[in-house]
Amino acid sequence: MTLPRVAFVGCGFVAQQCHLPSFASLDSCLITHIADPCIDLRQNISMKYGVQFQFNDHMSLLTHQPSGFDAVVVTLPRKLTYKVVSDCVDYGKWVLTEKPLSLNSNISNSLLTKVKSSNVSVMTGYMRQHDEGVNAFRKIICDLGTDSITSIKAHSHMGNSYASPFGDIKGSQFTQINYTEQKFPEWLPTDQYFGFEQFLNVFSHITHLVEYIFDSPLTLISAQVNQNGEGLILCNILDIPVCFELLRGQQHEWREGISILTKTEQISLDLPPAFLRNVPSTVTRKEGSSSTCISQYIPNWSWAFRNQAIAFLDFISSTPSTTDVERALRQVVFAEKLFQHFI
Numbered sequence: 031m032t033l034p035r036v037a038f039v040g041c042g043f044v045a046q047q048c049h050l051p052s053f054a055s056l057d058s059c060l061i062t063h064i065a066d067p068c069i070d071l072r073q074n075i076s077m078k079y080g081v082q083f084q085f086n087d088h089m090s091l092l093t094h095q096p097s098g099f100d101a102v103v104v105t106l107p108r109k110l111t112y113k114v115v116s117d118c119v120d121y122g123k124w125v126l127t128e129k130p131l132s133l134n135s136n137i138s139n140s141l142l143t144k145v146k147s148s149n150v151s152v153m154t155g156y157m158r159q160h161d162e163g164v165n166a167f168r169k170i171i172c173d174l175g176t177d178s179i180t181s182i183k184a185h186s187h188m189g190n191s192y193a194s195p196f197g198d199i200k201g202s203q204f205t206q207i208n209y210t211e212q213k214f215p216e217w218l219p220t221d222q223y224f225g226f227e228q229f230l231n232v233f234s235h236i237t238h239l240v241e242y243i244f245d246s247p248l249t250l251i252s253a254q255v256n257q258n259g260e261g262l263i264l265c266n267i268l269d270i271p272v273c274f275e276l277l278r279g280q281q282h283e284w285r286e287g288i289s290i291l292t293k294t295e296q297i298s299l300d301l302p303p304a305f306l307r308n309v310p311s312t313v314t315r316k317e318g319s320s321s322t323c324i325s326q327y328i329p330n331w332s333w334a335f336r337n338q339a340i341a342f343l344d345f346i347s348s349t350p351s352t353t354d355v356e357r358a359l360r361q362v363v364f365a366e367k368l369f370q371h372f373i
Contacts, residue, residue: 036061036099038102041064046197049335052333061079063095066086072084102126103342126154126342131359133226153338158301161337167297181272183275183288193284214226240267251266261276287300295315295316298315307335308333
């Protein structure tokens with residue numbers, strides 16, 4: 031059996047800390063191609079992972095060896111992501127791209143239209159949905175049923191999200207390449223670009239996760255937030271009130287989770303820092319009026335990023351679906367509605 035061949039576009043910090051080691055740890059695929067304008071960086075990465083083919087940019091990769099690989103992992107600055115993903119789909123390549131899908135719902139919609147008419151699809155890197163604790167929590171909620179839920183509270187206090195990683199390779203020899211930067215929404219003031227982009231990079235993880243767990247879109251009710259998107263956001267999902275408490279801050283500890291309240295119990299999901307390897311989420315249930323009636327689910331050691339790599343390989347062997355693209359698009363639309371409060 032021929033193993034799927036995976037190409038990487040972008041070999042920076044996130045690719046090195048998360049995606050490259052995750053895919054390299056699997057026996058079910060081969061990393062065969064790398065594109066990055068930093069010559070010494072990609073040479074060192076190629077030596078480390080035994081990658082055969084190197085390119086300066088994604089179009090050199092796509093046009094030189096269009097049949098040499100099956101899928102592409104795109105890890106680039108957010109302003110550069112959309113055009114690369116769109117070109118990969120044009121060349122019939124399955125794509126895993128870091129979130130957000132784009133910085134503008136109009137171009138996200140155009141990508142969705144393109145995917146619908148192609149034989150491939152796109153997975154966006156909301157890796158929390160591949161966490162074992164998250165899916166145990168989701169099953170509890172599914173078995174419980176939404177009729178008994180009175181409220182949902184979700185919080186994301188950014189803290190030290192990278193869990194002090196080390197070992198990434200730096201480069202210094204750059205090749206000049208052509209690239210296209212995607213545009214922010216036309217109505218968004220320039221002084222809000224940073225906050226809008228950061229909301230999609232950080233806080234859309236928790237909004238996406240709530241939608242994934244309940245398999246339904248959020249409806250924005252009201253918000254009291256600053257230009258970074260920090261503060262309180264009130265929403266509704268399946269007629270259940272939802273409160274998001276969002277904070278970037280300078281605190282050392284990463285704190286993120288979801289708490290479900292019913293008339294008889296509280297069910298909590300506690301999420302670890304995203305880059306903390308082999309530490310999945312935990313689920314705690316406090317039932318009845320006695321605080322001593324507590325149960326906790328602690329999954330086996332696993333890492334959401336590695337689970338995501340496994341899921342992506344399953345994804346590329348399946349019938350193309352737009353579900354993941356649609357969920358990622360909703361996060362862009364949600365961010366636009368939130369920041370329209372400032373205008």
